[in-house]
Amino acid sequence: MKSMEYILEPWPWYVSGPLIAIVMFTLLYFGRTFGMSSNLRTLCAIGGAGKKVEFFKFDWKSQRWNLVVVLGAILGGFIAHYLLSNPIDIDLSEATVNDLSTLGFDNAGKSILPPELFSWNAVFSIKGLLILIVGGFLVGFGTRYAGGCTSGHAITGLSSLQLPSLIAVIGFFLGGLIMIHLIYPILF
Amino acid sequence: MGKYIKFFLVGIFFGIVLVKSEAVSWYRIFEMFKFQSFHMYGIIGTAVGTGIILLLLSNQLKLKTIQGNLIKVPLKASGLKRYIIGGTIFGLGWALCGACPGPMYILLGTGAFSILIVIAAALLGTYVYGVLKNKLPH
Numbered sequence: 321m322k323s324m325e326y327i328l329e330p331w332p333w334y335v336s337g338p339l340i341a342i343v344m345f346t347l348l349y350f351g352r353t354f355g356m357s358s359n360l361r362t363l364c365a366i367g368g369a370g371k372k373v374e375f376f377k378f379d380w381k382s383q384r385w386n387l388v389v390v391l392g393a394i395l396g397g398f399i400a401h402y403l404l405s406n407p408i409d410i411d412l413s414e415a416t417v418n419d420l421s422t423l424g425f426d427n428a429g430k431s432i433l434p435p436e437l438f439s440w441n442a443v444f445s446i447k448g449l450l451i452l453i454v455g456g457f458l459v460g461f462g463t464r465y466a467g468g469c470t471s472g473h474a475i476t477g478l479s480s481l482q483l484p485s486l487i488a489v490i491g492f493f494l495g496g497l498i499m500i501h502l503i504y505p506i507l508f
Numbered sequence: 509m510g511k512y513i514k515f516f517l518v519g520i521f522f523g524i525v526l527v528k529s530e531a532v533s534w535y536r537i538f539e540m541f542k543f544q545s546f547h548m549y550g551i552i553g554t555a556v557g558t559g560i561i562l563l564l565l566s567n568q569l570k571l572k573t574i575q576g577n578l579i580k581v582p583l584k585a586s587g588l589k590r591y592i593i594g595g596t597i598f599g600l601g602w603a604l605c606g607a608c609p610g611p612m613y614i615l616l617g618t619g620a621f622s623i624l625i626v627i628a629a630a631l632l633g634t635y636v637y638g639v640l641k642n643k644l645p646h
Contacts, residue, residue: 327528333547336529337554344555345562350514351573355581356610357609360634367631375638388512390613392519397617399520400527412532416539432533433606433615438622449625451604456612456626458601460633463609465594465644467584470608473595474552479559482579484591491595492602493541499603500541 328406344475353384355472359383359390359464401432423508449506466491523614532614534606541603590646601633 331339344354361376362383369376410429420428425436435442442448463469466488468477474492477485526532529551540548565571566579573579602608605626607615612630615623637644 325600331525333529333550334554336525336531336624337551337556338558339525340522340529340551340555340607341558341562343518343525344559346518347567348520348566348579349571349573350518350579350589351575352515352559355614356608356613357634360609360630363631369590369638371616371636373635373638374510375641376635384629385512385515388515389519389522392516393520393523393526393610393614394519394617395516395587396520396523396525397527397532397614398619399617400521401618404524404528410533410535412535412539413544415544416535416542418637419544420535420538429641430534432530432535432618433620434534434622435623437534437605438620440622441553443622443625444629453629455601455607456629457633457636458597458604459608459612459626460594460601460635461637462594462601463630464634464637466591466598467594469598470602473584475555476560476581477584478556481560481561481641482584484584484586487591488574488595488598491597492515492599494592495596495599496537497539497599497600497604498528499600500538501624503600503604 327404330405330408330411340475341479344471346481347389350385352471354476355468356390357460357469357472360385360460361464362387423504425508441495462495510539522610523617526611526614527618532607532611532618537603587646590644595644 347354362380365376365378365380365471412429417428425434437448437451443452466473468485468488470492473485473488478489530536531548531551536548539545563581571579606624607626609630611626612623
């Protein structure tokens with residue numbers, strides 16, 4: 321079947337982008353707002369952070385729907401990776417593969433994540449562990465400070481033409497460019 | 509229980525799209541910040557373009573949510589500092605570990621369990637923001 325082959329191939333950007341917009345719009349139709357990072361705050365609240373810190377004192381039960389979206393997303397990741405994908409490499413640009421090789425990342429695109437950072441060997445080295453911890457910390461801190469992440473600001477905020485979201489997205493790229501162009505050459 | 513099923517289905521769909529689009533890949537994020545491929549810009553660009561059209565249409569047609577209210581996006585508080593500083597901090601982390609909050613969860617489903625360390629650190633980062641919130645410029 322031809323259509324099944326298209327599903328098993330990687331999806332082009334002009335299919336994926338509109339589908340993400342449909343996710344956003346469907347949640348609005350359900351009376352909710354697309355925002356993945358809010359779940360981090362909710363999980364902190366469930367863990368009891370509200371006993372000590374005002375910011376986490378809110379009715380987290382009203383956010384259960386979003387945790388259900390997360391559970392679905394995890395299952396969706398499983399389905400897409402194990403049932404809906406032909407095992408093929410990510411079609412990265414040649415320049416990217418070369419640049420990564422210079423930084424010490426071999427076999428770029430042969431897996432979703434680079435084993436140089438995410439394999440258990442890497443994770444159990446001091447440097448590898450620090451990269452994941454610092455990276456995750458900055459994401460969690462920055463997203464709450466900015467009041468949203470890629471889903472809340474870049475997709476939902478820009479779609480509704482909100483200036484704060486545009487400023488936040490400029491920040492996302494400013495930080496990303498600094499990391500890749502100025503800090504990576506020192507780290508790797 | 510029943511009222512949550514639709515959110516579960518939306519989540520499954522979201523997870524599938526982000527894996528199939530390769531937006532969950534660390535490599536794609538690196539490539540994006542190197543400006544070496546249009547792929548990620550195409551995804552974000554067409555997502556926002558489609559989103560703008562859907563929201564304009566629903567405004568024109570006065571579409572309602574399942575609760576019967578007009579569909580509208582809650583407004584973000586106005587401000588500058590929190591968005592540019594917070595956004596930059598987020599971007600630094602996004603590029604370092606190659607995952608923003610959505611992909612973090614989705615990657616778990618693909619069997620990348622070391623992402624749990626990133627998730628735990630992101631929870632800590634969120635907690636520390638909550639502690640420092642009133643001392644930070646917003």
